Amino acid sequence: MKQKLVIIGAGMASGRVIEHLVEDAPDAFDITLFNAEPRGNYNRIMLSPVLSGEKTYADIVTHDDDWYAAHGVTCRFGEHVTAIDPEMKVVAGQNGHVPYDKLIIATGSAPFIIPVPGKDLDGVITYRDLDDTNAMIEASAKGGKAVVIGGGLLGLEAAAGLAERGMDVTVVHLMGHLMERQLDEAAGYLLRKDLERRGITVRTQASTKAIIGDGRVEAVLLEGDETLPADLVVMAVGIRPETRLATDAGLSVARGVEVNAQMQTSDPDIFAVGECLEFDGHLFGLVAPLYDQAKVLAGTLLDQAAAFVVKDTATKLKVTGCDLFSAGDFAEGEGREDIVLRDPARGIYKRLVIEGDRLIGAVMYGDTADGNWFFQLIKDGTEIDEIRETLIFGPAFQGGDTSDPLSAVAALPREAEICGCNGICKGTIVDAITNGATDLGAVKAQTKASASCGTCTGLVEQLLQVTLGDDFQMPTAQPICGCCDLTHEDVRRLIKSQELKSQDAVWQELGWKTRNGCHVCRPAVNFYLLADWPLEYRDDPQSRFVNERKHANIQKDGTFSVVPRMWGGITNPAELRAIADAADKYDVPTVKVTGGQRIDLLGVRGEDLPFIWADLNKAGLVSGHAYSKGLRTVKTCVGTDHCRFGTQDSTGLGIRLEQALWGSWTPHKVKLGVSGCPRNCAEATCKDIGIICVDSGYQVSVAGAAGMDVRETERLCDVETEQEAIDVTIAFVQLYRENAKYLDRAYKWVDKVGLDWVQGRIADPDERQRLIEAFELSQSIYRKDPWAEHATQAHRYQPLADLTLEAAE
Amino acid sequence: MNWIDIGHIDDIPLRGARKIKTPLGCVAVFRTAEDEVFAATDSCPHKGGPLSEGIVHGQSVTCPLHNWVFDLNTGQAASEDGAITTFLVLVQDGRVLIDGAKLDSRSAA
Ligand code: SRM
Ligand SMILES: Cc1cc2nc3c(=O)[nH]c(=O)nc-3n(C[C@H](O)[C@H](O)[C@H](O)COP(=O)(O)OP(=O)(O)OC[C@H]3O[C@@H](n4cnc5c(N)ncnc54)[C@H](O)[C@@H]3O)c2cc1C
Ligand code: SF4
Ligand code: FES
Numbered sequence: 001m002k003q004k005l006v007i008i009g010a011g012m013a014s015g016r017v018i019e020h021l022v023e024d025a026p027d028a029f030d031i032t033l034f035n036a037e038p039r040g041n042y043n044r045i046m047l048s049p050v051l052s053g054e055k056t057y058a059d060i061v062t063h064d065d066d067w068y069a070a071h072g073v074t075c076r077f078g079e080h081v082t083a084i085d086p087e088m089k090v091v092a093g094q095n096g097h098v099p100y101d102k103l104i105i106a107t108g109s110a111p112f113i114i115p116v117p118g119k120d121l122d123g124v125i126t127y128r129d130l131d132d133t134n135a136m137i138e139a140s141a142k143g144g145k146a147v148v149i150g151g152g153l154l155g156l157e158a159a160a161g162l163a164e165r166g167m168d169v170t171v172v173h174l175m176g177h178l179m180e181r182q183l184d185e186a187a188g189y190l191l192r193k194d195l196e197r198r199g200i201t202v203r204t205q206a207s208t209k210a211i212i213g214d215g216r217v218e219a220v221l222l223e224g225d226e227t228l229p230a231d232l233v234v235m236a237v238g239i240r241p242e243t244r245l246a247t248d249a250g251l252s253v254a255r256g257v258e259v260n261a262q263m264q265t266s267d268p269d270i271f272a273v274g275e276c277l278e279f280d281g282h283l284f285g286l287v288a289p290l291y292d293q294a295k296v297l298a299g300t301l302l303d304q305a306a307a308f309v310v311k312d313t314a315t316k317l318k319v320t321g322c323d324l325f326s327a328g329d330f331a332e333g334e335g336r337e338d339i340v341l342r343d344p345a346r347g348i349y350k351r352l353v354i355e356g357d358r359l360i361g362a363v364m365y366g367d368t369a370d371g372n373w374f375f376q377l378i379k380d381g382t383e384i385d386e387i388r389e390t391l392i393f394g395p396a397f398q399g400g401d402t403s404d405p406l407s408a409v410a411a412l413p414r415e416a417e418i419c420g421c422n423g424i425c426k427g428t429i430v431d432a433i434t435n436g437a438t439d440l441g442a443v444k445a446q447t448k449a450s451a452s453c454g455t456c457t458g459l460v461e462q463l464l465q466v467t468l469g470d471d472f473q474m475p476t477a478q479p480i481c482g483c484c485d486l487t488h489e490d491v492r493r494l495i496k497s498q499e500l501k502s503q504d505a506v507w508q509e510l511g512w513k514t515r516n517g518c519h520v521c522r523p524a525v526n527f528y529l530l531a532d533w534p535l536e537y538r539d540d541p542q543s544r545f546v547n548e549r550k551h552a553n554i555q556k557d558g559t560f561s562v563v564p565r566m567w568g569g570i571t572n573p574a575e576l577r578a579i580a581d582a583a584d585k586y587d588v589p590t591v592k593v594t595g596g597q598r599i600d601l602l603g604v605r606g607e608d609l610p611f612i613w614a615d616l617n618k619a620g621l622v623s624g625h626a627y628s629k630g631l632r633t634v635k636t637c638v639g640t641d642h643c644r645f646g647t648q649d650s651t652g653l654g655i656r657l658e659q660a661l662w663g664s665w666t667p668h669k670v671k672l673g674v675s676g677c678p679r680n681c682a683e684a685t686c687k688d689i690g691i692i693c694v695d696s697g698y699q700v701s702v703a704g705a706a707g708m709d710v711r712e713t714e715r716l717c718d719v720e721t722e723q724e725a726i727d728v729t730i731a732f733v734q735l736y737r738e739n740a741k742y743l744d745r746a747y748k749w750v751d752k753v754g755l756d757w758v759q760g761r762i763a764d765p766d767e768r769q770r771l772i773e774a775f776e777l778s779q780s781i782y783r784k785d786p787w788a789e790h791a792t793q794a795h796r797y798q799p800l801a802d803l804t805l806e807a808a809e
Numbered sequence: 810m811n812w813i814d815i816g817h818i819d820d821i822p823l824r825g826a827r828k829i830k831t832p833l834g835c836v837a838v839f840r841t842a843e844d845e846v847f848a849a850t851d852s853c854p855h856k857g858g859p860l861s862e863g864i865v866h867g868q869s870v871t872c873p874l875h876n877w878v879f880d881l882n883t884g885q886a887a888s889e890d891g892a893i894t895t896f897l898v899l900v901q902d903g904r905v906l907i908d909g910a911k912l913d914s915r916s917a918a
Contacts, residue, residue: 516866523864546873799828799835800838803813803909804832
């Protein structure tokens with residue numbers, strides 16, 4: 001026979017109990033659910049996004065009427081339970097009695113009201129449920145001033161929400177810094193700065209003496225007799241467990257309703273769950289432990305052995321832009337050691353507290369990406385001696401694996417908790433993903449991960465990406481790599497705006513998590529620095545891929561290829577002879593005509609490079625930069641010199657362009673073509689920049705390619721003179737250098753910024769002139785032959801030592 | 810141990826490498842931004858890429874051919890199944906010394 005189960009309170013804790021029961025034993029109980037609020041279970045912790053307007057009530061309902069009906073739950077919403085009679089085993093609701101076999105008290109807690117005069121005035125609101133939230137939304141519609149009493153989690157979320165809705169908000173906090181139970185002073189200071197930046201006034205060490213008003217609130221009077229005008233007062237100073245029913249029923253109650261590890265009160269048929277209870281001296285104010293309790297209680301009711309244990313909880317604040325995290329114990333103490341990392345520029349603060357060889361506490365502000373990893377170390381009591389020195393840099397730094405942007409998540413063990421609210425670990429999520437939950441919504445539905453407060457959404461997305469690889473499209477902007485959290489675009493912007501002129505400045509000011517980047521980010525940063533600060537910063541060969549460091553293309557067997565420039569595809573017998581002689585002298589195995597109208601000497605030994613270059617230099621040949629993210633070739637046709645259709649000197653223009661542009665570094669390679677007429681024998685319309693000569697002048701088109709993507713160029717503009725064609729080309733290259741993401745070919749960049757924008761900039765005569773001058777400034781340093789320079793340092797291309805000789809001696 | 814002087818630390822570029830020839834084949838000698846010196850076989854276990862031509866970052870090097878990343882302390886490749894053999898080096902008064910015993914004993918073995 002079904003047992004009668006009565007539940008008082010339809011909150012987050014009891015909601016979870018019911019879910020477990022209907023799932024594990026749908027026929028075990030007849031459930032009657034009372035709730036004082038005139039509605040069923042919703043995600044209370046998401047009231048703040050409702051307040052700020054990011055979500056609506058409908059978004060945060062966890063169980064709707066259909067759900068209760070489908071599971072046979074009798075709902076008595078909007079009805080207070082007024083008494084429990086443990087002897088007769090009945091509860092009294094406002095509308096009648098209900099007998100029970102088992103009873104659950106899940107009444108949550110009630111906001112604490114400070115007993116000052118004026119606390120009952122109209123316009124004084126607490127922050128606990130949907131009605132409070134709606135009252136605040138309504139009050140804020142009129143604008144005006146709000147005073148929030150209490151600078152803890154709830155108070156600050158209320159303050160941020162009201163500010164978001166346009167009110168002028170002051171937070172009054174009794175203690176010296178905000179959220180003093182979760183944060184230390186330094187983090188509290190940063191939080192305060194962030195809140196002040198969004199227009200919220202913060203008053204710490206301020207005590208409320210009275211609330212003033214005639215029927216309706218008008219001001220808050222502080223100790224010291226200062227008055228703060230107020231149209232709305234939110235009291236968010238704390239909560240206390242809602243225990244009145246239990247006390248009246250004679251159950252054992254301390255601060256909360258006392259339970260054992262099976263969630264049983266002093267009456268064997270009455271249980272408690274959620275914020276209303278006290279276990280082993282602990283009270284609870286966050287959902288994670290409540291969900292553990294719910295699971296234990298469901299087990300107990302179904303005669304399964306289960307026991308609740310208190311675990312550490314971690315705190316986050318759900319105010320967009322205030323990124324904080326705290327966990328464990330971070331009070332100072334004898335034998336405790338601190339590791340602190342500060343980055344004032346980015347407002348980042350991290351502090352780890354170590355006792356013996358364990359991490360026992362962590363407070364982070366500004367960058368909380370590693371929070372879960374630290375939390376796991378705290379909970380597991382992991383020995384950290386071996387990684388103590390690098391611990392503060394987080395998981396990405398451990399084991400030297402800094403190349404993978406997702407390495408932090410990838411490195412977490414399967415047991416690592418991802419969703420703190422619901423206690424969902426990585427393994428559960430990964431299993432769900434491999435079983436077909438391939439987007440965030442599906443993972444949420446199947447595992448509940450990220451279904452409560454949502455702060456772990458980013459982690460879940462990263463797991464999706466780690467697990468699914470390219471099949472998952474990350475919705476948000478991607479950081480450059482695992483070494484930093486910023487996108488290419490952000491890094492470019494900050495290098496300019498903060499005037500960062502060295503790699504070290506970038507690592508420090510932009511908070512790089514590694515010593516000096518990796519093979520992904522360092523070449524990009526090197527390029528951005530040299531493009532933006534041509535005089536102050538010099539290209540750093542050690543931040544270049546081997547081809548660009550050695551000015552030759554590495555081959556699969558470790559030898560190199562050597563491609564001298566042939567300006568505009570034109571050569572002569574002396575050059576050809578020098579190439580032939582070099583090929584003989586250095587035993588070059590392959591001599592090939594490239595697709596770029598020049599000759600490639602393939603298979604040259606690294607040691608021989610400086611010597612073959614010196615020989616080629618003697619005949620006037622210089623590096624063709626066939627290896628560089630820079631100007632490659634300018635392909636031309638014979639034009640008016642010989643061709644019966646030629647309209648302009650395409651060969652001459654090609655040579656002049658190549659001589660203007662060579663040596664410059666660009667985000668990706670740059671190839672040009674100049675054809676003498678629309679027959680287009682130089683294939684100009686599939687180059688980064690292509691010029692077609694016509695009778696009336698020159699058609700300059702850009703953003704073509706013929707590699708992994710084949711793209712026809714788009715017309716940038718038509719010009720009349722050769723000089724204009726050169727100017728426009730240079731201006732375009734400089735605009736690309738100043739703005740594109742490293743390794744975006746010109747067409748990818750133009751796709752992002754739009755051809756219109758590019759045209760506008762180039763058409764503006766002042767801007768065009770500025771671009772040309774900026775390019776020339778950079779070329780005053782880079783327009784030179786790197787081979788000539790390297791040829792004088794031949795020793796650098798030789799082995800440092802030869803121990804085979806030593807062994808022979 | 811048998812320490813052999815292979816050159817001055819300044820002969821190796823900062824965040825760079827030089828190679829030395831040994832009876833075991835080429836060995837790459839790396840110098841990090843912080844003047845730490847490491848040595849390891851110059852040949853990548855993937856397809857033989859010359860690691861002395863790779864980008865040196867932190868205490869790691871990235872192979873120039875297909876971007877495997879090796880920890881210079883252990884020789885272990887990150888997120889790949891493979892490792893390079895490392896050799897003992899130390900720097901004394903600016904001179905870089907390598908433990909020839911290990912090179913010899915390996916060649917003998
Ligand atoms: C030598 C040459 C092939 C040949 O024998 O003709 C060549 C050789 C290489 N090309 Fe190319 N490309 C060569 C003409 C081209 C062309 C044709 C052209 O320029 O007219 C294209 C298509 C046009 C284009 O770029 O839009 C071309 C599209 C690529 C791509 C794809 C680029 C893209 O954006 O999709 C790559 C990969 C890359 O750059 O990231 C590439 C990369 C390479 C590399 C550098 C691969 C590497 O990193 O090792 C090859 C070096 C081979 C070696 O061991 O030396 N090569 N490559 C040509 C040299 C031209 C020159 O004189 O400088
Ligand atoms: C704005 C806000 C933000 C929060 N943010 C977070 C967060 O980010 N992370 C986090 O972990 N926690 C957060 N919390 C705390 C979290 O919401 C609570 O820990 C959780 O809701 C407590 O669950 P519960 O079931 O014990 O109580 P509740 O969810 O409060 O449910 C108790 C229910 O019982 C009803 N009730 C009480 N007495 C009676 C009676 N006599 N008769 C009938 N019904 C009764 C009440 O009306 C209420 O609906 C937040 C809370 C608020 C208010
Ligand atoms: S197409 Fe280019 S990159 Fe591909 S194998 Fe040929 S030369 Fe190498
Ligand atoms: S040879 Fe080193 S990664 Fe392929």
